[in-house]
Amino acid sequence: MTNPAPSNILPGLRFRQRFPLLALILERLLLSVVLLFAVSILIFGGLEALPGDFATTYLGQSATPQAVANIRQDLGLDRPVTTRYVEWLGNAVQGDFGTSWASKNSVSEQIGKRLGNSLFLAGFAAVISVPLAVGLGMLSVHFRNRLPDKIINVISLAAISLPEFFIGYLLILFFAVKFGMATFPATVYDSMVFTERLKAIALPTATLVLVVLAHMMRMTRAAILSVMSSAYMETAELKGLSAFRAIVKHAAPNALAPIINVVALNLAYLVVGVVVVEVVFVYPGMGQYMVDAVTVRDMPVVQACGLIFAAVYILLNMMADILAIIANPRLRHPR
Amino acid sequence: MNDYSKYLASRVTAGGLSRREFMGRAMAAGITLAVADKLFTESAEAAEPKRGGHLKLGLEGGAATDSKDPAKFLSQFMFCVGRCWGDMLVESDPLTGAAVPALAESWEPSKDAVTWTFKIRKGVKFHDGKELTIDDVVATLKRHTDAKSESGALGVLGSIKEIKADGGNLVLTLSEGNADMPLLLSDYHLVIQPNGGVDDPLASIGTGPYKMTSFEPGVRATFEKNKDDWRSDRGYVDSIEIIGMNDATARIAALSSGQVHYINRVDPKTVNLLKRAPNVEILSTAGRGHYVFIMHCDKAPFDNNDLRLALKYAMDRETMVEKILGGYGKVGNDFPINATYALFPEGIEQRAYDPDKAAFHYKKSGHSGSVLLRTSEVAFPGAVDAAVLYQESCKKAGIEIEVKREPGDGYWTNVWNVQPFSTSYWGGRPTQDQMYSTAYLSTADWNDTRFKRPDFDKLLLEARAELDEAKRKEMYRTMAMMVRDEGGLILPMFNDFVNASTKQVKGYVHDIGNDMSNGYVATRVWLDA
Numbered sequence: 001m002t003n004p005a006p007s008n009i010l011p012g013l014r015f016r017q018r019f020p021l022l023a024l025i026l027e028r029l030l031l032s033v034v035l036l037f038a039v040s041i042l043i044f045g046g047l048e049a050l051p052g053d054f055a056t057t058y059l060g061q062s063a064t065p066q067a068v069a070n071i072r073q074d075l076g077l078d079r080p081v082t083t084r085y086v087e088w089l090g091n092a093v094q095g096d097f098g099t100s101w102a103s104k105n106s107v108s109e110q111i112g113k114r115l116g117n118s119l120f121l122a123g124f125a126a127v128i129s130v131p132l133a134v135g136l137g138m139l140s141v142h143f144r145n146r147l148p149d150k151i152i153n154v155i156s157l158a159a160i161s162l163p164e165f166f167i168g169y170l171l172i173l174f175f176a177v178k179f180g181m182a183t184f185p186a187t188v189y190d191s192m193v194f195t196e197r198l199k200a201i202a203l204p205t206a207t208l209v210l211v212v213l214a215h216m217m218r219m220t221r222a223a224i225l226s227v228m229s230s231a232y233m234e235t236a237e238l239k240g241l242s243a244f245r246a247i248v249k250h251a252a253p254n255a256l257a258p259i260i261n262v263v264a265l266n267l268a269y270l271v272v273g274v275v276v277v278e279v280v281f282v283y284p285g286m287g288q289y290m291v292d293a294v295t296v297r298d299m300p301v302v303q304a305c306g307l308i309f310a311a312v313y314i315l316l317n318m319m320a321d322i323l324a325i326i327a328n329p330r331l332r333h334p335r
Numbered sequence: 336m337n338d339y340s341k342y343l344a345s346r347v348t349a350g351g352l353s354r355r356e357f358m359g360r361a362m363a364a365g366i367t368l369a370v371a372d373k374l375f376t377e378s379a380e381a382a383e384p385k386r387g388g389h390l391k392l393g394l395e396g397g398a399a400t401d402s403k404d405p406a407k408f409l410s411q412f413m414f415c416v417g418r419c420w421g422d423m424l425v426e427s428d429p430l431t432g433a434a435v436p437a438l439a440e441s442w443e444p445s446k447d448a449v450t451w452t453f454k455i456r457k458g459v460k461f462h463d464g465k466e467l468t469i470d471d472v473v474a475t476l477k478r479h480t481d482a483k484s485e486s487g488a489l490g491v492l493g494s495i496k497e498i499k500a501d502g503g504n505l506v507l508t509l510s511e512g513n514a515d516m517p518l519l520l521s522d523y524h525l526v527i528q529p530n531g532g533v534d535d536p537l538a539s540i541g542t543g544p545y546k547m548t549s550f551e552p553g554v555r556a557t558f559e560k561n562k563d564d565w566r567s568d569r570g571y572v573d574s575i576e577i578i579g580m581n582d583a584t585a586r587i588a589a590l591s592s593g594q595v596h597y598i599n600r601v602d603p604k605t606v607n608l609l610k611r612a613p614n615v616e617i618l619s620t621a622g623r624g625h626y627v628f629i630m631h632c633d634k635a636p637f638d639n640n641d642l643r644l645a646l647k648y649a650m651d652r653e654t655m656v657e658k659i660l661g662g663y664g665k666v667g668n669d670f671p672i673n674a675t676y677a678l679f680p681e682g683i684e685q686r687a688y689d690p691d692k693a694a695f696h697y698k699k700s701g702h703s704g705s706v707l708l709r710t711s712e713v714a715f716p717g718a719v720d721a722a723v724l725y726q727e728s729c730k731k732a733g734i735e736i737e738v739k740r741e742p743g744d745g746y747w748t749n750v751w752n753v754q755p756f757s758t759s760y761w762g763g764r765p766t767q768d769q770m771y772s773t774a775y776l777s778t779a780d781w782n783d784t785r786f787k788r789p790d791f792d793k794l795l796l797e798a799r800a801e802l803d804e805a806k807r808k809e810m811y812r813t814m815a816m817m818v819r820d821e822g823g824l825i826l827p828m829f830n831d832f833v834n835a836s837t838k839q840v841k842g843y844v845h846d847i848g849n850d851m852s853n854g855y856v857a858t859r860v861w862l863d864a
Contacts, residue, residue, distance in 0.1 A: 102398075180593070189551060
């Protein structure tokens with residue numbers, strides 16, 4: 001037994017043993033790319049299967065067979081699906097999503113703007129809602145089954161039970177129409193100064209915060225509570241730590257993994273799932289862009305939006321996984 | 336004050352009608368001299384247009400896919416945007432629908448209406464300071480009439496054979512006589528651009544009252560006053576902002592909170608709620624769009640005129656207007672023309688709901704069993720409800736209608752113009768000739784009622800080239816009667832354009848030409864502080 005053990009193992013495995021964290025992250029990244037690739041096939045195939053096409057929708061009542069054929073040929077729709085898919089994917093990988101069929105503008109350029117707007121709104125909502133949710137969650141654990149806990153629970157449950165368009169309309173009714181305090185519509189544009197921008201997005205941000213708050217808050221509460229029942233928390237209590245300190249110092253870090261997961265899921269929702277909020281508040285983000293494109297079957301735009309939405313979801317989930325692994329070393333060594 | 340005098344008054348207020356014209360028209364409409372006089376004074380006092388201010392419009396219909404190229408204007412949003420910065424050769428009179436000069440100062444047809452000579456206005460400047468020339472006009476029309484053009488006006492201009500400049504004049508030669516040629520040039524796609532927009536169709540440079548300062552498709556367009564405008568009777572506000580708002584509730588909220596001054600597409604279902612807001616005015620204008628039930632004249636059982644008549648008499652038009660349009664519309668008379676068209680044939684008896692007559696014709700047709708009607712929400716707003724209402728009114732005449740609800744996706748491809756009995760919608764056309772040519776000529780692509788009559792076709796072509804208005808009106812009357820009594824069209828209602836503004840907005844012109852004051856709303860109104 002003179003040979004050291006590792007030399008007998010495959011190089012990949014050795015790498016994994018030496019850098020378990022890095023290996024896991026790389027694995028996750030690879031998986032994400034494969035997943036994204038699969039999604040791209042689904043998106044392309046799904047859109048192919050949609051009834052109606054751009055030519056007939058765009059021309060509407062003035063669609064003569066000749067005009068439809070012209071447009072289809074113009075756009076290269078007469079070529080086989082696989083050719084078009086490979087071409088599209090090849091360009092998309094390089095960040096080129098082609099030009100919109102309807103407006104003939106560069107899709108990448110337009111998406112740059114719209115995605116920026118969506119991220120701005122989502123980011124702002126996240127900056128408010130994440131600390132608020134985690135804070136409130138800890139607060140309600142601290143006061144569990146007492147009045148503050150109950151109030152927090154009832155309000156957040158009420159907020160999550162209302163559909164977001166309804167919350168939006170209520171906020172508009174009170175803050176814009178009745179009291180005239182808030183700016184409406186929340187249309188933002190290029191030349192807008194930053195403070196104006198913040199004012200404009202106040203109401204949609206409030207709506208989004210209300211929508212995602214309860215989910216994160218309740219998950220925080222549940223996760224911390226489950227940790228609280230473990231033996232080491234009893235020890236903390238017995239050694240005389242104050243209740244709040246015990247929660248922050250000992251319970252919260254150990255409850256991080258599930259909290260990170262639910263936060264990531266909600267962040268993804270803030271970017272991807274806000275179509276309704278964008279429409280209600282007339283906010284020019286990705287959601288509205290995609291809806292506009294779907295109605296006229298502007299495929300390059302729909303495909304690009306779909307792919308980006310998928311990428312956002314996959315990316316945030318991946319980050320949540322990685323963060324959870326960092327937060328909880330036990331996850332690094334799968335059993 | 337009746338509707339017509341309201342129209343007249345608003346025209347005075349908008350500064351478009353002199354005292355003499357006003358009195359003449361008002362008295363012709365049966366308003367007494369004293370009342371007319373008072374009305375004129377009041378309207379004229381309100382008339383002093385105020386200049387300045389920032390006008391904000393919230394419009395439905397914008398999309399991220401909108402193009403700045405006038406040839407590709409498609410949405411309501413772009414329709415309105417284009418009218419702010421561009422001019423056509425011809426405009427239509429808001430009140431009568433007749434052609435009135437714009438960039439073309441005057442025009443003259445040849446005797447057979449085949450050759451038209453348009454005199455182009457001198458001293459008009461584009462936004463970039465360049466003077467408008469005949470070459471720009473020729474280039475514009477050539478771009479829109481090119482066979483490969485994707486212009487929305489291509490169909491309208493299909494009969495133009497030759498476009499050329501003759502000195503300062505534009506000479507158009509048509510493949511057949513067309514007395515409506517000037518009106519066709521008022522189409523909103525035909526914005527005159529420098530060199531026809533060939534170099535840069537997206538530049539948005541025109542001769543209109545406003546210069547575009549920013550544009551984000553589907554989001555927002557802004558304009559500033561064009562100081563060198565060649566006309567003084569428009570462009571009262573200093574700047575305009577048009578915001579795309581596709582959500583109906585958002586539009587209403589924005590208007591009632593005073594964040595915008597004007598919105599379009601007010602839902603008939605909520606208009607009564609909106610009316611209660613103290614600072615809001617509902618602006619409802621008679622339009623040419625119509626909701627229809629179409630039968631194929633060449634397919635059984637609808638190839639029997641008695642059955643068609645039975646189904647026409649079984650339509651309760653008043654109830655339709657009241658329930659489906661919320662009262663914001665007019666009853667139809669089974670031909671696709673209403674009083675908003677120039678040369679409307681007056682005095683045709685209004686067909687009313689008559690279960691007895693319906694039962695009589697139904698019996699005479701010899702048909703038995705139910706009649707299948709296909710419908711979908713996309714046919715027109717409330718189409719499914721309308722079909723069920725119709726089913727009820729038919730029941731009283733002993734006619735059984737089976738309503739089949741079709742999916743909205745693919746309705747226009749699989750049902751409309753394919754199935755023998757369905758619900759549908761038609762937007763108006765600028766002229767009667769166009770409306771009939773589009774859907775009632777035997778050879779028309781969208782003859783969705785399969786109305787094929789050589790005598791009708793002949794009359795249509797004759798009327799097109801007829802320059803004598805009285806004769807032409809008589810021809811249109813005959814054609815209307817043919818469609819009404821023998822066609823496959825059941826036309827219960829014409830829908831109004833329902834818009835709303837805050838009370839600050841003054842001088843709104845109820846233009847019969849099209850929605851939103853024929854798209855000119857932003858250039859015609861002013862703001863009262």
